[in-house]
Amino acid sequence: MRNVLGAVCVSCGAEHEAGDDTYTCEKCGGVLEIVYDYQYIKTRITREKLAANKDHSLWRYRDFLPIAAEAKLSPLRVGWSPLYRADKLGEALGLKNLYIKDDGLNPTSSLKDRASAVAVVRAVHAGKDTVACSSTGNAASSLAGNAAAGGLRSFIFVPDRAPAGKLIQLLIFGAIVVRVKGDYGDAFRLSAQAIEKYGWYNRNAAINPYLSEGKKTVSFEIAEQLDFKVPDYLAVSVGDGCTIAGIWKGFKDLYAIGLIDRLPRLISVQAEGCCPINRALANGLPLAPMEEHTMADSIAVGVPRNGEKAIRAIRESGGIAVNVSDEEIMEAMRLLGSLAGVFGEPAGAAATAGLKKAVGQGLTPGDALAVSVVTGNGLKDTAGAQRAAGAALHIPPDLGLLIGEFRRLGIRP
Numbered sequence: 001m002r003n004v005l006g007a008v009c010v011s012c013g014a015e016h017e018a019g020d021d022t023y024t025c026e027k028c029g030g031v032l033e034i035v036y037d038y039q040y041i042k043t044r045i046t047r048e049k050l051a052a053n054k055d056h057s058l059w060r061y062r063d064f065l066p067i068a069a070e071a072k073l074s075p076l077r078v079g080w081s082p083l084y085r086a087d088k089l090g091e092a093l094g095l096k097n098l099y100i101k102d103d104g105l106n107p108t109s110s111l112k113d114r115a116s117a118v119a120v121v122r123a124v125h126a127g128k129d130t131v132a133c134s135s136t137g138n139a140a141s142s143l144a145g146n147a148a149a150g151g152l153r154s155f156i157f158v159p160d161r162a163p164a165g166k167l168i169q170l171l172i173f174g175a176i177v178v179r180v181k182g183d184y185g186d187a188f189r190l191s192a193q194a195i196e197k198y199g200w201y202n203r204n205a206a207i208n209p210y211l212s213e214g215k216k217t218v219s220f221e222i223a224e225q226l227d228f229k230v231p232d233y234l235a236v237s238v239g240d241g242c243t244i245a246g247i248w249k250g251f252k253d254l255y256a257i258g259l260i261d262r263l264p265r266l267i268s269v270q271a272e273g274c275c276p277i278n279r280a281l282a283n284g285l286p287l288a289p290m291e292e293h294t295m296a297d298s299i300a301v302g303v304p305r306n307g308e309k310a311i312r313a314i315r316e317s318g319g320i321a322v323n324v325s326d327e328e329i330m331e332a333m334r335l336l337g338s339l340a341g342v343f344g345e346p347a348g349a350a351a352t353a354g355l356k357k358a359v360g361q362g363l364t365p366g367d368a369l370a371v372s373v374v375t376g377n378g379l380k381d382t383a384g385a386q387r388a389a390g391a392a393l394h395i396p397p398d399l400g401l402l403i404g405e406f407r408r409l410g411i412r413p
Contacts, residue, residue, distance in 0.1 A: 003041055004066050007032040007209055010309050018066060020126035023207050031309050032209040033249070034066050038256045047259060050224060056080040058114055058217040064253055065118060065217075066210050071125045076107045076149045078117040079217055083225040083371070089339040093352070094359040097369040099231070100352070101222055102342050104377030107149075108169060110298075110348075111218060111243060111375040112142035116203065118214035119143065120150040123201035129153060133203035134191035136184050136239070136297045137166035138347075138376050143203050144173035155200060157191040159184050161297055163381040183292055185303050206305030212246035219250025222371055223260055230260050232368040233320075235267040235358070237350040237375055238277055239299035241310025244268055247373070248313035264371075266319035267364070268310070269354030271326065274300045277307050278321035281314060295326045295384050298347030298376055320363050322354040329353050330388035336374065337389075343378035345385070351375070 007016045011030030016022055018034060025032060044063040053060045058079030067073075081103045090098030106113035116139070123131050131147050132155040133139055140156040147154040154175040158167070159182060170177045180187040188204065195202050202208050223230065230251070236244050244266060254260045270278045273293030280287045287307045292300040304310065314321065324332075329346050332353035336342045344352070352372045358364040378385045393409075395401045406413055 001068055005035045005037050007034050042257045061217050061220045066213050071121050074117045074120050074150050078113045081105045086340040093356045094366045095370050096367050099371045100340055100342055101373045104374055108142045108145040109377035110138040112138040114214040114217050115211035116142040116146040119203040120146045128201040130200045131203050132195050132200040134187040137162045138298050141166050141169035144170045144175035148173045157187040159187045165380050206240050212242050215243050215246030216250030219247050228260055230262050231264045231371040233364050233370045234264045235351040235355040235372045237299050237347050238268045238270050239301040241304045241306035245309040245313045266314050266317040268314045268321045269351050270323050271296045272323045275323045277310050278323055281321045296346035296350050322357050324353040333388040344374040345376040345378050345381045348374040348376040
């Protein structure tokens with residue numbers, strides 16, 4: 001990989017080669033970050049070359065990715081999801097310039113496809129025929145789908161609370177699904193033990209440093225879709241910390257080669273019922289475990305394993321930490337749907353809830369250019385969507401009764 005210099009530990013600074021089995025720091029066990037040769041990448045990527053590139057997927061940015069030149073790419077079209085200007089939603093949130101990045105339109109309906117696409121490519125290049133991970137749902141389904149497309153087997157470990165819609169995806173994609181009696185931490189530990197025993201490729205994003213490199217491509221797209229005008233604020237829901245760390249890395253990559261002239265401020269959004277990263281930020285204390293009490297299962301991570309990298313990213317950006325209730329998340333789901341036509345799952349809509357709260361608290365000015373990332377589609381969790389949406393009218397086929405119901409409910413035809 002001509003573009004990759006190596007990997008460095010975010011905790012102790014130890015340097016490592018970027019090999020197939022390079023996961024965590026050999027010195028202290030810390031999380032690694034991939035280091036690139038930006039001078040080389042500058043010779044490969046320009047705004048003009050990107051504009052002429054007809055590959056509208058994450059692979060248009062492969063010079064920024066830890067992928068060997070001869071690597072066989074995943075056949076699924078991952079990435080290049082739409083960025084919508086959302087004026088009506090912006091009015092409701094108190095923002096004049098709001099954009100929604102709808103990553104729920106990826107092949108398995110979440111941003112996690114970006115990481116899984118990279119995982120499958122690297123697994124094949126490493127000579128592995130099986131990949132595995134633990135997940136609250138989205139990473140699992142994205143791995144299962146991308147593995148199936150790439151001709152690999154997948155073993156998925158999920159906690160008991162994983163939504164039915166995500167479990168169905170896993171089974172349809174042919175994954176071996178292990179429902180673990182316990183929480184995400186229990187599923188993670190069992191997956192780690194099984195991966196070590198059987199030698200599977202490790203897709204756990206909190207362990208594998210290459211996967212956040214796939215996630216960072218959402219930043220490249222946002223910048224390119226805005227004609228390289230950098231958002232003032234970028235809101236993202238946070239669980240393990242991998243996604244927000246990857247998004248920050250993406251903007252830093254663009255800044256390093258001169259494609260953008262400044263960096264955005266991040267808004268880290270967590271659920272009030274499970275917010276260990278935001279709590280550590282607010283208190284200035286080390287990360288401590290939390291119980292997981294939220295409907296937003298995709299960000300219900302009581303022991304975040306990429307928390308240090310996430311906290312560093314938020315602080316470097318001069319960012320904001322906002323916690324939202326399940327009620328605020330459900331309101332954001334309704335607002336996204338009714339004012340922007342975007343169907344987000346609870347964790348996907350949490351970023352918009354956090355952005356609304358940040359504006360309301362005066363943390364984000366109303367004239368700022370803001371982007372909210374919807375990380376997953378609402379069909380992934382129909383039970384959560386039902387809670388947010390409420391029930392349909394249910395009446396006999398009688399116009400008089402229909403008119404009466406309209407009047408009772410205050411509906412103006």
